[in-house]
Amino acid sequence: MSAVRRALARIAGALSFLVLLAALLLARLPAGLVDAALARLTDGGLRLAEARGTLWRGSALLAGREVDGGELAALLPLAWTFSPSGLLRGELAWSVDAASRAAGSIRVAADGVALEALSLTLPLRTLAAASKHPLAHAGWGGSLQAESEELHCDWTARCSGALALEWRDAASALLPQARLGRYRVRTAFREGDLEFGVRTPEGLLRITGEGSLPFGGRLAFEGSVAGEPGLVGRLPAVLDGIAFAGEDPAKVTLRIR
Numbered sequence: 001m002s003a004v005r006r007a008l009a010r011i012a013g014a015l016s017f018l019v020l021l022a023a024l025l026l027a028r029l030p031a032g033l034v035d036a037a038l039a040r041l042t043d044g045g046l047r048l049a050e051a052r053g054t055l056w057r058g059s060a061l062l063a064g065r066e067v068d069g070g071e072l073a074a075l076l077p078l079a080w081t082f083s084p085s086g087l088l089r090g091e092l093a094w095s096v097d098a099a100s101r102a103a104g105s106i107r108v109a110a111d112g113v114a115l116e117a118l119s120l121t122l123p124l125r126t127l128a129a130a131s132k133h134p135l136a137h138a139g140w141g142g143s144l145q146a147e148s149e150e151l152h153c154d155w156t157a158r159c160s161g162a163l164a165l166e167w168r169d170a171a172s173a174l175l176p177q178a179r180l181g182r183y184r185v186r187t188a189f190r191e192g193d194l195e196f197g198v199r200t201p202e203g204l205l206r207i208t209g210e211g212s213l214p215f216g217g218r219l220a221f222e223g224s225v226a227g228e229p230g231l232v233g234r235l236p237a238v239l240d241g242i243a244f245a246g247e248d249p250a251k252v253t254l255r256i257r
Helices: 003-027 032-041 084-089 124-130
Strands: 046-053 057-065 072-082 092-098 101-109 112-123 141-153 159-171 181-190 193-203 205-213 220-227 243-245 251-256
Touching (some): 032 046, 032 057, 046 072, 072 112, 084 092, 112 124, 124 141
Antiparallel strands (some): 046 057, 057 072, 072 092, 092 101, 101 112, 112 141, 141 159, 159 181, 181 193, 193 205, 205 220, 243 251
């Protein structure tokens, strides 16, 4: 064997060793890395507690910090499995189960992240802790059901697709002892711009309206709330600058600009 061939053989051997070493290290990436990423995205509001396994196949308990900044509260057991077939399409893909039921899949590619067949239900109170907006800390109760056939976001957070939300057993500390009912929000993302509509299948307060949130812009909403006058009449005080009384005592206008 010539000196050149021997050198090439040594280089090939070294590269093979490095590839094998990299594969072994990647295969052992701990599931805790997912927790660290989620904590950064939500400023510590949501965490993956008791993470077990690896980045490729593992489980954890989705938990959220209480709105008052207290201890983490358990939300939902999750498990995930890597799908090697996605590599043929140039992407990383995982299937996710929530409480032993299929909750959807996650795809990560050069053009961003996509959620498919999403179906997830979580307590709204603890989810609110992930937001810093004052309105998110109004003692919301009930659960939030989220469903989407496909939602794709690029690396600048510009999203496309649709997301349906249903707020069940709605409640708020702004209206204590009032069972508000059930509300649906249908959203559509187009190149990062969000359009949404609110409807009330059943509820003590019937909310309807349309809103939008341009990419990088400000939230806008125009709608109304109707219901028992004694309850509706309190809204302009508790939602100052958002709810406005009119001639009808059983109805107020909602406006965000």
